[in-house]
Amino acid sequence: MSINTAPASRVWHNRRFRRLATVMSHIASHRWEHPASRAPRALRRWLTHPGSLTARLIARFPGFKVKLLRQHWARPNRDELRALGLKRSQLAIVREVLLMSGNTPLVFAHSVMPRSALFHGYQRLRRQGTKPLGATLFANPKVRRSALAFRGLDKRHALYRRAEAEVGPLPARLWARRSRFELGQARILVTEVFLPAVTP
Numbered sequence: 001m002s003i004n005t006a007p008a009s010r011v012w013h014n015r016r017f018r019r020l021a022t023v024m025s026h027i028a029s030h031r032w033e034h035p036a037s038r039a040p041r042a043l044r045r046w047l048t049h050p051g052s053l054t055a056r057l058i059a060r061f062p063g064f065k066v067k068l069l070r071q072h073w074a075r076p077n078r079d080e081l082r083a084l085g086l087k088r089s090q091l092a093i094v095r096e097v098l099l100m101s102g103n104t105p106l107v108f109a110h111s112v113m114p115r116s117a118l119f120h121g122y123q124r125l126r127r128q129g130t131k132p133l134g135a136t137l138f139a140n141p142k143v144r145r146s147a148l149a150f151r152g153l154d155k156r157h158a159l160y161r162r163a164e165a166e167v168g169p170l171p172a173r174l175w176a177r178r179s180r181f182e183l184g185q186a187r188i189l190v191t192e193v194f195l196p197a198v199t200p
């Protein structure tokens with residue numbers, strides 16, 4: 001019977017390396033990334049569509065409507081603060097909607113609009129109501145959109161849990177995209193979580 005005679009230090013280093021590899025792969029699977037290559041093929045065209053998601057949904061689904069869930073002052077999630085360059089203490093208006101086809105939810109959208117953006121550039125968004133955000137943003141030629149970033153979401157992510165709270169049980173993994181809409185110095189962050197009905 002061979003006994004593992006590797007010096008204790010090498011065993012320790014292997015354990016440490018395995019732990020580091022586990023942490024790195026956890027971070028990697030929880031990073032917003034640019035290629036949507038890991039997303040299901042059927043969803044990739046939706047995820048990477050550069051234009052208005054509202055317009056694309058209206059073209060493909062009957063009875064489009066925006067169900068406003070809430071639009072309130074709140075503290076953005078930690079990864080949203082980073083994406084908008086905000087400090088932890090800074091509040092923003094958080095707008096959450098379901099984009100629907102009749103009574104079927106298609107997308108859970110979560111938009112973060114910092115106070116500075118609402119008073120310097122995006123004044124009209126304070127009273128957006130059930131008018132799709134995209135109708136306002138894409139109508140303004142001065143608005144610039146950042147590159148789209150993508151990630152898979154599961155129960156560990158706050159936006160997965162919010163979507164599930166609104167629409168009920170969901171598949172274990174959803175795919176989302178997000179981008180910044182910039183108007184001069186003003187910027188808002190829009191995240192769209194795609195629900196199963198988008199790719200029936």
Ligand SMILES: C=C(O[C@@H]1C=C(C(=O)O)C=C[C@H]1O)C(=O)O
Binds near residue numbers: 096097
């Ligand atoms: C940015 C767009 O606006 C859509 C409508 C939203 C809303 O009304 O809150 C939020 C995100 C988008 O899915 C778009 O149509 O691309």
